[in-house]
Amino acid sequence: MDRRHPVASHRKPHAWAAALAFSALTGAVVAFVLMFPWAATRPALLIALAFILLSILSLIAAWRQDRDMARQLTARDAMLHAAFLSTPALTLSRDGLIQRMNGAAVALFGLPREAALGRAFSDLTAEFDMDAVLRSDAQAGHLENRRGYWTGRRADGSTFPLSLRFGLIPSTPGAGGSGEEHVAVALTDLTHSHAAEAQARELHAQLNKVWRLNSLGEMAATLAHELNQPLSAATAYIHASQAEMLKAGPAADAGRPPLDLAKGQLLRAGKLIHRMRELLTIETSVLGRERVSSMIEDLAPILQMIGQDKKVEVRLDAEAEADGVRADRIQFQQALVNLVRNAVEAAAERPGGGAVHVTGRVEGPVYRISVEDNGVGIAEADVDHIFQPLTTTKSGGMGLGLSVTRTIVERHGGALSAQRSPSLGGAAFAFALRRHEEASR
Structure with a gap:
């Protein structure tokens, strides 16, 4: 294997070649002057001296370049050595037998090095197939598995998820046999990664549950408002009818009981709707001390997944200093998820690539x-009513997202605003929460 630095392999030979060429030319000039004394004139001596100086300078330059390249190679070797010590790695023969194993790999599988050497790697990694590696046309790359990860098996019988990368080792001329190192494998323990993904999925499910309850509450409030008017009108009509029947005297007595029953049912329907609204209305009686940067950081995996599904870049930039507020953590996160989801859907329609920026900054007491986002933005005609319930510009949308989000923000003492983004050109939704100094500590 050529261990030379790419720059060294191209530049160092040229530097030494130039130095040797000047030295040879200088020697020829000096020899000519010595062999032919009649040529030792003042100009000739000056020319010979110039060649000597150029030869010395070229040798010094080549030496300095060689020294710099040696330093670069030393630094690179130190980096590679550090990476090799920290990354679990091993080598396999053509038969899939372990030939070499570094300390990190020994610790990962929890078995003595002597017990691992000469053992089939498939004993430690289920479903590993050496023949599939040999049939691959690639010299290096990621080893795929139908489940997306491999399963490692420790000495105590416990299992853990693994990611594998391989690189073929060039064969040594004249060497051979099943014991020759043929493939180098780097291993990555995915235990923490899978645990983080499971935690993100659990949080996402919890947010979805809260979102459904919030949507039901908003819908109940909307229905209560819309149905209250016709119910009140019907009650008023019945009351007027009862007054007219009193004027009619005993002849109308037979019709009064049905009207009384109808009026009672209308009033009961109004109370039921009001009660349903109270039960489903978002509860914010308890606002705890929270840090905005922490709440956003917990959402990072979910927000990144939302962006990846639509091939939109989601960038998070929340200032962590003095970011303490009083908030319901789940409600706040649900409001932010909804705003980001809307932004991602708007930015996904941009041909040049979508982008969504989530920013948090301290502005005085808030x-x-x-x-x-860098989507098409909000039409001026829609700005005044985008927060109204059952208002949407999406096909199949219920029109409750921004309405619920605004309700959550208002229950936290803030106000949700919408305008054109000055930096990205699309829509910009923003709200401010009053800071709480004790929560920042």
């Missing part, structure tokens, strides 16, 4: 959170 902490301001903004969600901006």
Whole structure:
């Protein structure tokens, strides 16, 4: 294997070649002057001296370049050595037998090095197939598995998820046999990664549950408002009818009981709707001390997944200093998820690539959170009513997302605003929460 640095392999030979050429030319000039004394004139001596100086300078330059390349190679070797010590790695023969194993790999599988050497790697990694590696046309790359990860088996019988990368080792001329090192394998323990993904999925499910309850509450409030008017009108009509029947005297007595029953049922329907609204209305009686940067950081995996599904870049930039507020953590996160989801859907329609920026900044006594995208933005005709329930510009949308988000923000003492993003050109939604100094500590 050529261990030379790429720059060294191209530049160092040229430097030494130039130095040797000057030295040879200088020697020829000096020899000519010595062999032919009649040529030792003042100009000739000056020319010979110039060649000597150029030869010395070229040798010094070549030496300095060689020294610099040696330093670069030393630094690179130190980096590679550090990476090799920290990354679990091993080598396999053509038969899939372990030939070499570094300390990190020994610790990962929890078995003595002597017990691992000469053992089939498939004993430690289920479903590993050496023949599939040999049939691959690639010299290096990621080893795929139908489940997306491999399963490692420790000495105590416990299992853990693994990611494998391989690289073929060039064969040594004249060497051979089943014991020759043929493939180098780097291993990555995915235990923590899978645990983080499971935690993100659990949080996402919890947020979805809260979202459904919030949507039901908003829908109940909307229905209560819309149905209250016709119910009140019907009650008023019945009351007027009862007054007219009193004027009619005993002849109308037979019709009064049905009207009384109808009026009672209308009033009961109104109370039921009001009660349903109270039960499903978002509860914010308890606002705890929270840090905005922490709440956003917990959401990072979910927000990145939302962006990846639509091939939109989601960038998070929340200032962590003095970011303490009083908030319901789940409600706050649900409001932010909804704003980011809307922004991602808007930015996904941009041909040149979508981008969404979530920013958090301290502005005096408040902490301001903004969600901006580079989509088409909000039409001026829609700005005044985008927060109204059952208003949507999406096909198949219920029109409750921004309405619920605004309700959550208002229950936290803030106000949700919408405008054009000055930096990305799309929509920008923002709200501010009053800072709480004790929560920042």
